[in-house]
Amino acid sequence: SKQKDKFERLFKGDIAEYSSQSEGDLALCSILAFWTVRNNSLIDKVFRQSALFRQKWDDKHFSDGTTYGQSTINKSIENCTEVYTPKLPSNIEEIKRYFLNQERGDAELLSKIFEEIYLYDHIAQCWLNFSNGVWNQDQENQTLKNAVEKLTKLYLNTSIEVDRQVAELSAEKNKANRERIRQLEDFRDDLRERVRKLNNRSRITNVLKLAESWLPTSTWKFDSDSMKLNLANGIYDLNDNVLEEHSHEHLCLKQTKVSYKKGATAVYWIDFLNTIFSGDQELIRFVRQAVGYSLSGLCDPQALIFCYGSGANGKSTFFGVLRDLIGDYYQGIQIETLLANRFQSSSTQYDRARVKGARMVVSDEVPEGRKLNESLVK
Incomplete structure (x- = not known):
């Protein structure tokens, strides 16, 4: 090619x-x-x-x-507007078998086109798209647009192939080919009519709804491996200290903003830690270990870390850097959500839901006279 x-x-x-x-x-x-x-x-x-x-x-x-x-x-x-779509039916008769099953057949074909690129989360009730090493929720309903485009392209390409076969059979000038030519021409016309129907909202919506069952997943399956960290250039295995290639099979909804580079140094970061902790190497080792441990999803130490100090002591810069580094794994939470209250507001419940899958959850200081909700914090 x-x-x-x-x-x-x-x-x-x-x-x-x-x-x-x-x-x-x-x-x-x-x-x-x-x-x-x-x-x-x-x-x-x-x-x-x-x-x-x-x-x-x-x-x-x-x-x-x-x-x-x-x-x-x-x-x-x-700039990449189209990607390779493997495992598609390669001949007219195979496409015809799907085609004759109406909306169900469209849905099965679509699931083959979407395989390894799209999943439907039946708990969150949304489509997910795999791109650049991470699964993203389709919050702009682009799945519907892509479904129309992909199916339309497949059916139109098939109709062109049918036309080619009709031309070849017609050129043979063999009367025995007449019935086959008629069947092919009827199928070609049906394909083009299907394309027209796919531009109807009700048809493509029904097809997409059926496809949900062929590409199922659930929210709880994602980000479930506490010792895997999804980086910009691969999946880092914290157990074996190796970088694995991204794959759709790694069900990750979260990703850091940085790439792993073996042997990389962080001179400015070390200088910054020495400055804000006044060169206290024991404290710096503890902080580095705490941050490193936070990159895993383990909760074995059952520890809640408080950052104590007066104003302008580097806390905001410290957490700002961590937020930029670990990206989706970092989550801020309102202190009110963690405090002991008789009633939980809807905003508090939403705040709690947002921390699912986060590795580092950061909040403000506890107001004087207030107590943390111990069971919730645990």
Whole structure:
């Protein structure tokens, strides 16, 4: 294929058709974004094996620490409007078997198209989309739009293939082909009529509703492994201290904002800790261990940590950095939610629900004269 030839040239380092290597880098990443279904870590892994890989890939080019390579991958993912959809029926007769089952058949076909990319959470009652190593709730109803586009494209492509077969049979000028030609033409017309119906809201809504049962999941299945941490470039196993590739099978709704880089140092962070803790190495070790332990989902120590100190002592900066680092795993909670109250307001109940799956939950100081709700905190 055209894309195969282009990929092979770029992978071998041939950028003759581009004005700069940066353009070639982006072109290769764009091809990989399509075939890896926008998998950030997999794009990075494959690119590093290509002849285009160079030292510049890991150079930090932005004030937030983003490297040239990560920026290129991010841009390729943003520009990627379509991804590879494997395991689709490959012949007319197979598609016809689904087609004849009406809305159920549409739903089964859609589930094949959506396989490994979409799931329906029957507890949260929403569609989830897998992208860039994490499952995201579809809060803008884009699943409906994608369902129409994918099914429409499949049926239209099938009708084009039917037309091709009709033309071949007609060219043979064999009377024995007449009945087959008539059947194919009828099926082609039915396919185009189905496309028209799929643009009807009630039809596609019914199809999507049926597809929920072919792609089921439940909220409780996500972020359930307390020793796995979903990073921007892979899943970090805290037991074995290894980085695994992202996969749809890792059911993660949460992800950090940073990538793992073996051997990386944090000179400014260490200097900051020495400053706010006045060089107390025992205290610094304790704080680092506490933060590290918080990255797991374990609660074995049954400890609640209080950060005590006067104003302007670095607490806000400290937690701000942690919030930026661990992303979705960090969750703030109103102190009122944790206090002893006779009644729980709806906002308090919502606040409690938001901390599900969080690894680090941070709140404000306890007001004077108030007590924590001990059973809730536990």
